[in-house]
Amino acid sequence: MSWLLLVLAGLVEVAWSQSIKPTQGFTRPLPTLVCALLMIGAVYLLARSMEGLPVGTAYAVFTGIGAIGAITLGVLVHHDPVSPGRLAAVALIVGGVALARVTTPAG
Template sequence: MNWLILLGAGAVEVAWAQSIKPTEGFTRPFPTLVCLVLMFAAVFLLSLSMRTLPVGTAYVVFTGIGAAGAIVLGIAVHGDPVSAGRLTALGLIVGGVALAHATGVSA
């Protein structure tokens, strides 16, 4: 169950990362509120997953999901450039998250 919570935390982190730019430097009240709520929710879910998962494993998976999601959404939604380097980085991130999961505890 904690792995599912951690996956949810990672998904919320991806949403949080995407919510930062619309705040325009935290000058727009509603987008700023959305950003802060998503930030709180991501860290709250991460903390719940750490009840039984090792801190290092949980944090690596959490940030890996966020990083991979940011790359994918940047390319798909924002038209960020696609390059061999970015795709290699994405593959390494996904591989690292999979390895952290495979070598973590099965809580």
């Protein structure tokens, strides 16, 4: 259950990262509220996952999922540039998340 909560936390973090720009510097009330709720939700789910997982593993996987999601959406939605270096970075993050998963006891 802890791993499921952690994956959900990471996915909410991806949504949160995408919700920041529409706030226009936190000057738009409704987008700012959505952003704040997503942030709270991501941190809540992360905290719940830490009840059964080591803090370091949970946080590293959480930020890894967030980074992978943010980069992927940046490329697909916002047409961010793709380069061999960025692809290598994503591959290393995916590898790190997978390695953390297989070497951490189930929670």
